[in-house]
Amino acid sequence: MSKSDIPLKPVWMLVNGEAHERLVEPRLLLSDFLRRDLNLTGTHVGCEHGVCGACTVIVDGDSVRSCLMLAVSANGCEVRTVESMGTTEQLSPLQEAFREHHGLQCGFCTPGMLATCADALQKYSLDTDEEIRDALSGNLCRCTGYQGIVEAVRVCVTGRNALRDAAKDGSRKEQKR
């Protein structure tokens, strides 16, 4: 089948809170759609077959490899990329932890690492460094900056747990009243 025989498909997506509508070739990957059609080049593309994790983004609340999803399959989905996480002036808490603990060197893997860590923080207890390393195992960092990344996640786990405990205490006090 030659390229010209195939009709373009409409795709609608909410990306970082903004609605986008485009006509795309069915074979276009979500990663290339984000980078080329929407110019959101914060999402990095490494291996392009689901091994390196660099292109990980959040689709409908779950971490997803954007090189393993067609743009047309994300029709109607809510997508969040690193561009939505914080600004240069105001980093997100996770980004701030990465900066503080030297969780990046060249930064190529960082957008995918952040998406993976954000999802792991909402889904796993991550009580031990082993669990954190397990959660990170699908993301490759060629500067071998894993130690700093593990430390950054550990700090976020502590912060998350403190917030959860505070929320629990709050609701208990609420019940007593």
Added chain:
Amino acid sequence: MKPVAFDYCCPDSVEEALEALASHEDAKLMAGGQSLMPMLNFRVVKPTLIVDIGKLIELDYLRELDDGGLSVGALTRHRVMETSNVVTRRFPIIPETMQNVAHLAIRNRGTIGGSISHADPAAELPMMMRLLDATIVVRSVEGERSIAAGDFFIAPLTTALAENEMVVRIDLPGLPIGMGWCFQEFARRAGDFALAAVGVLLDVQDGIISEARVAMMGVADTPIRRHDAEAVLVGKSLTDDVIAATVAAACDSLEPSRDLHASPDFRRHLASVLTARVLRTAWGRATGVCHEQV
């Protein structure tokens, strides 16, 4: 663009999907896409049409069966099999196994129907199908049929599915209450395909094994059951001698292939060590007694 040019449809019903699948000679079904997308990106697979069944919510369900089993819709994501309470209650071995399936981002998307249709010889869910004696229900425009897991996996990436058929449901028959279970695998890194993996189920009555199942993956062209090893276990208590005899029955005749990742001897060795380990743990879970390792 990495994949070849293909047409695309995203049907709203199983019937529509089956018609689309039958309409093109080189149509391919895509559910979560976690195995198919890399093959498309490498142009190993060159379909003319992708039938995206990723939004067929009618296939995304878990239904409890009266015999203690479960009906699992083909679009059930790995993440659900990893975390669902009903799966944990009825088949505790499944969540234990699912933690070994790739990485969180893959488990968020991957589906049970996709994994068993892809039939990688080192994938966890095909092996679970063999261990749990699953029945795989498939449908085409011509109708529905059921295939026993033992007849479903034929060769690497090859199943009993016809070109125009899709998996719609997996029926897992219930297990005896209190059955001991264990799954362990060896992979070079967390989330990699296993070099070898072993799963066992042991039903123990009054200190005697009344039913045993042993399944393996990564050591043959398809996931396999080790019926000779199961026969060794039944009617006995788990002693060191029984473990040694079971390991021999399960592993001595294995003929794993040689590839970049491991030699046949290494894979056989891994299978032996894992078999002994999972037997001890499953026994402990069935009896509440830790098996003393001598």
